[in-house]
Amino acid sequence: xxxxxxxxxxxxxxxxxxxxxxxxxxxxxxxxxxxxxxxxxxxxxxxxxxxxxxxxxxxxxxxxxxxxxxxxxxxxxxxxxxxxxxxxxxxxxxxxxxxxxxxxxxxxxxxxxxxxxxxxxxxxxxxxxxxxxxxxxxxxxxxxxxxxxxxxxxxxxxxxxxxxxxxxxxxxxxxxxxxxxxxxxxxxxxxxxxxxxxxxxxxxxxxxxxxxxxxxxxxxxxxxxxxxxxxxxxxxxxxxxxxxxx
Amino acid sequence: xxxxxxxxxxxxxxxxxxxxxxxxxxxxxxxxxxxxxxxxxxxxxxxxxxxxxxxxxxxxxxxxxxxxxxxxxxxxxxxxxxxxxxxxxxxxxxxxxxxxxxxxxxxxxxxxxxxxxxxxxxxxxxxxxxxxxxxxxxxxxxxxxxxxxx
Numbered sequence: 001x002x003x004x005x006x007x008x009x010x011x012x013x014x015x016x017x018x019x020x021x022x023x024x025x026x027x028x029x030x031x032x033x034x035x036x037x038x039x040x041x042x043x044x045x046x047x048x049x050x051x052x053x054x055x056x057x058x059x060x061x062x063x064x065x066x067x068x069x070x071x072x073x074x075x076x077x078x079x080x081x082x083x084x085x086x087x088x089x090x091x092x093x094x095x096x097x098x099x100x101x102x103x104x105x106x107x108x109x110x111x112x113x114x115x116x117x118x119x120x121x122x123x124x125x126x127x128x129x130x131x132x133x134x135x136x137x138x139x140x141x142x143x144x145x146x147x148x149x150x151x152x153x154x155x156x157x158x159x160x161x162x163x164x165x166x167x168x169x170x171x172x173x174x175x176x177x178x179x180x181x182x183x184x185x186x187x188x189x190x191x192x193x194x195x196x197x198x199x200x201x202x203x204x205x206x207x208x209x210x211x212x213x214x215x216x217x218x219x220x221x222x223x224x225x226x227x228x229x230x231x232x233x234x235x236x237x238x239x240x241x242x243x244x245x246x
Numbered sequence: 247x248x249x250x251x252x253x254x255x256x257x258x259x260x261x262x263x264x265x266x267x268x269x270x271x272x273x274x275x276x277x278x279x280x281x282x283x284x285x286x287x288x289x290x291x292x293x294x295x296x297x298x299x300x301x302x303x304x305x306x307x308x309x310x311x312x313x314x315x316x317x318x319x320x321x322x323x324x325x326x327x328x329x330x331x332x333x334x335x336x337x338x339x340x341x342x343x344x345x346x347x348x349x350x351x352x353x354x355x356x357x358x359x360x361x362x363x364x365x366x367x368x369x370x371x372x373x374x375x376x377x378x379x380x381x382x383x384x385x386x387x388x389x390x391x392x393x394x395x396x
Contacts, residue, residue, distance in 0.1 A: 006305070007305060007306070007307060007311070008305065008306075008307050009305040011305065019304065019305040019306055020304050020305065020306040020310050020311055021312070022304055022305055023303055060304065087307075111363065113314070113395055
């Protein structure tokens with residue numbers, strides 16, 4: 001693959017699907033370098049320090065329910081922000097970060113559409129900053145659903161920490177759902193790996209983490225419906241294994 | 247949601263402008279000859295829409311993305327046949343008065359709101375101009391700049 005268009009990008013902020021309001025985005029993962037240059041060194045030497053991470057995105061203004069005003073106007077909001085640079089196809093890379101929102105600066109001029117401004121999300125919490133993972137599912141379902149197995153880029157199991165982010169962007173109005181991630185060594189026999197507490201009844205997000213353990217190379221999602229109304233739930237699940245893993 | 251443009255709302259709003267003494271036409275009533283109908287303002291059937299451009303502004307696909315369509319609508323105002331009514335000495339002042347009224351009517355019109363911006367553009371031609379049948383008039387071309395958020 002050569003260049004990839006950014007046009008199919010997906011931007012999720014605490015469950016709110018804001019892609020079609022976002023003019024651009026920029027993610028920044030920084031090692032926080034420390035200068036350790038010695039007197040006799042021939043050039044400047046650096047080592048990684050305390051990492052920093054932030055995401056910036058500029059968006060159009062919309063005061064309708066579940067749009068940019070609702071999602072962004074409260075400064076200091078915490079939650080999960082996720083970018084799916086090439087779209088929601090299962091297996092594509094994804095970037096997530098636990099955030100606290102830093103600003104909200106609407107602006108406009110008579111010859112332009114109103115914008116929310118360039119919104120800055122800074123890393124927040126006990127994570128390690130930007131989490132590079134894979135899309136396990138992005139779509140809308142009306143019944144119990146099992147995703148396809150996604151093979152880790154390393155094609156191998158590993159002992160590592162892992163985590164996942166669930167964004168509910170279309171809340172189910174009647175049914176509820178149980179969401180979990182399973183792993184497998186052969187894409188045939190799966191075992192539960194991560195379980196979310198959200199049940200799909202509200203637009204929101206959740207991040208779950210497993211401290212460390214053996215993680216097989218295939219992962220898939222399982223969404224189990226309770227109820228029979230078949231009301232749609234739209235959700236995205238992103239999985240990552242290992243700090244800054246792909 | 248899907249990308250869309252709406253020329254007719256704009257041409258309809260322009261038709262409904264109030265300019266005393268001037269007959270304003272919509273796209274479905276463009277006169278071929280105007281000998282009996284001046285003063286008249288009508289959409290130019292040649293190059294009525296020019297400079298059409300769509301800028302995709304947000305992420306999304308299959309019509310979910312947001313875009314801005316910009317284009318120019320071209321109108322022609324014909325005041326009277328050349329040489330009529332005693333020549334320019336008697337007609338030019340009234341012609342300029344009507345041009346002024348048309349400009350003011352467009353600039354002050356608020357009937358189109360929301361996701362569409364309509365602004366008076368330019369006057370690319372003023373003087374001897376033809377109707378669609380080739381008759382020559384004292385007239386003026388107007389451009390109207392449109393931005394539609396889709």
